Amino acid sequence: MTGEWMRTARLYVRLLGAQLRAAAQYKADFLVMIFAAVLSQGVGLIFLAALFARVPHLDGWSFWLVALMYAMVTVAEGIGSLLFEGTWRLAAMVNSGELDYLLVRPYPVALQLMSSAVGFNGLGNLVLGTAMIVVALCYAPLQWSPLQGLILVLLAGSAVVVKLAMNLATNAASFWLQGRNPVVAYAMHQVGELARYPLGIYPVGLRVVLTTVVPFAFTSYYPVSYLADGVDATIGLLTPAVAVACVFIAIWVFRRGLRRYESAGS
Amino acid sequence: MRPYLALARASARSVLTYRLTFVFSMFGLIFQLLALLAIWHAVIGAGQVNGLTWPQMKSYLLVAFSCGALVSLYTDFGMAARIQSGMVAVDLTRPIDYQKARLAETVGGVWIELLVAALGWCGVITLLGTIFWPDPVHLLLFVLSLAAVVPLKFLVVYITGLACFWTQNYLGINWARVAVVNLLSGALIPLSFLPSWFGTVAEYLPFAGITSTPALILAGDLHGLAAVRGLLLQVVWALLLWLLARATWATAVRQLTVHGG
Numbered sequence A: 001m002t003g004e005w006m007r008t009a010r011l012y013v014r015l016l017g018a019q020l021r022a023a024a025q026y027k028a029d030f031l032v033m034i035f036a037a038v039l040s041q042g043v044g045l046i047f048l049a050a051l052f053a054r055v056p057h058l059d060g061w062s063f064w065l066v067a068l069m070y071a072m073v074t075v076a077e078g079i080g081s082l083l084f085e086g087t088w089r090l091a092a093m094v095n096s097g098e099l100d101y102l103l104v105r106p107y108p109v110a111l112q113l114m115s116s117a118v119g120f121n122g123l124g125n126l127v128l129g130t131a132m133i134v135v136a137l138c139y140a141p142l143q144w145s146p147l148q149g150l151i152l153v154l155l156a157g158s159a160v161v162v163k164l165a166m167n168l169a170t171n172a173a174s175f176w177l178q179g180r181n182p183v184v185a186y187a188m189h190q191v192g193e194l195a196r197y198p199l200g201i202y203p204v205g206l207r208v209v210l211t212t213v214v215p216f217a218f219t220s221y222y223p224v225s226y227l228a229d230g231v232d233a234t235i236g237l238l239t240p241a242v243a244v245a246c247v248f249i250a251i252w253v254f255r256r257g258l259r260r261y262e263s264a265g266s
Numbered sequence B: 001m002r003p004y005l006a007l008a009r010a011s012a013r014s015v016l017t018y019r020l021t022f023v024f025s026m027f028g029l030i031f032q033l034l035a036l037l038a039i040w041h042a043v044i045g046a047g048q049v050n051g052l053t054w055p056q057m058k059s060y061l062l063v064a065f066s067c068g069a070l071v072s073l074y075t076d077f078g079m080a081a082r083i084q085s086g087m088v089a090v091d092l093t094r095p096i097d098y099q100k101a102r103l104a105e106t107v108g109g110v111w112i113e114l115l116v117a118a119l120g121w122c123g124v125i126t127l128l129g130t131i132f133w134p135d136p137v138h139l140l141l142f143v144l145s146l147a148a149v150v151p152l153k154f155l156v157v158y159i160t161g162l163a164c165f166w167t168q169n170y171l172g173i174n175w176a177r178v179a180v181v182n183l184l185s186g187a188l189i190p191l192s193f194l195p196s197w198f199g200t201v202a203e204y205l206p207f208a209g210i211t212s213t214p215a216l217i218l219a220g221d222l223h224g225l226a227a228v229r230g231l232l233l234q235v236v237w238a239l240l241l242w243l244l245a246r247a248t249w250a251t252a253v254r255q256l257t258v259h260g261g
Helices: A002-024 A027-054 A063-096 A109-114 A121-139 A146-171 A183-196 A204-211 A221-228 A234-260 B002-017 B019-025 B027-044 B054-069 B075-085 B088-093 B098-108 B110-128 B136-165 B170-184 B196-204 B206-210 B212-218 B225-255
Strands: none
Touching: A002 A027, A002 A109, A027 A063, A027 A121, A027 B170, A063 A109, A063 A121, A063 A146, A063 A183, A063 A221, A109 A234, A146 A183, A146 A221, A146 A234, A183 A204, A183 B019, A183 B027, A221 A234, B002 B019, B002 B098, B002 B110, B019 B027, B027 B054, B027 B110, B054 B110, B054 B136, B054 B212, B075 B088, B075 B098, B075 B136, B075 B170, B088 B098, B098 B110, B098 B136, B098 B225, B136 B170, B136 B206, B136 B212, B136 B225, B170 B206, B196 B206, B206 B212, B206 B225, B212 B225
């Protein structure tokens, strides 16, 4: 059982490594994408800093805690681009029938798909986002203990998993829509951007949606809330459970979609 | 003039044909508007921040949304694809001006983009109550300023699109441009919130004319002579960028290598 898992993981690294080496051949591309990613995320950070220069709190949250939420989304997106960028290619593959190639190989289709591309912009996100998290953790008014540190790692990891699972599930919608572009996933990605800010600023209906239907609030707000002992503190502990549920739902949706796949004509 | 009109009509028809793609391309903007409205609502409340009240901020954000919707037909991606594939060689043989042709395509889609913007206005006013309206004179200045956004934004997009003659990776260039324009145009946050030296410099750059000028005129923060000056600055920058684009094009085409055929 464990051997099986190890083999699956090792093969994923090999598959992704091939993409990585191929993409790394284009050095200017590599630099441009990283530069663009850092610029995009940096501008968002300047926005936050400029805002908090005039106001002390946003819905009761101080700058460093909001920066922490912002950075968590940045990191999750970075990991998504760097290690699972292929997810976004599903729509084009279903549309062109290219998915056929993946079906005949002895490796899970979803994993082949996810490892089929590399987004170097993710590296920019990852570096900037991690730096932001470290700085924010240093300045944010948090109580520290070894247990707290452990919980932080668990919650942050789960938050990333929630984001990745949502990515896979929403991209799987392409099995039904069959268009060339992953429109549903793109739209949901934009919904996920709302999680960069404290949930309390949104109307109640939207809060409920972001907690249950598309649980993006667990990618940033709820984990940070637990660490800061803020208003939705205890619910933050649910993040790992939500992550597991999201993964199962994503796999289920993907399998249902795959059964529907009928290749392209000709 | 006739070929340009035909291009404008064709570009509008293309948007209407691929309307789903167009609508989804607006999603980023819609959620940005949503997040910014929520943030400023929480921050301003019944008071004011930096001299802006909640109704004024709503006006500002709606104009920012509209300016984001304007000139968003991916003219640059179209150019990039044709430059990279070598198809641009066909464009070069056509007896029309390349720059004017791209402008015509952009202008052709404007009415659809304005329609989307108008829906945003109706939605926000219905859900969040009335926004700040200036007097008729300033309303006219606002309309003129909004109209000036079209050529100005087009030229910024066009000049970055020309970067494809030098690099193969347009996506990265596009992202970088969007980030810079978002910050320096005031689309994310009014320029007065930035550190004063930085904000002052940004006010005189062409990017301010892409959002800040019309938005501040409607929000009543830029009035009288300052509003007229802002409008003039937009026009001057549009003319200068038009010439700059011409010059860039002249150098850029010489970079072009088309392999085989």
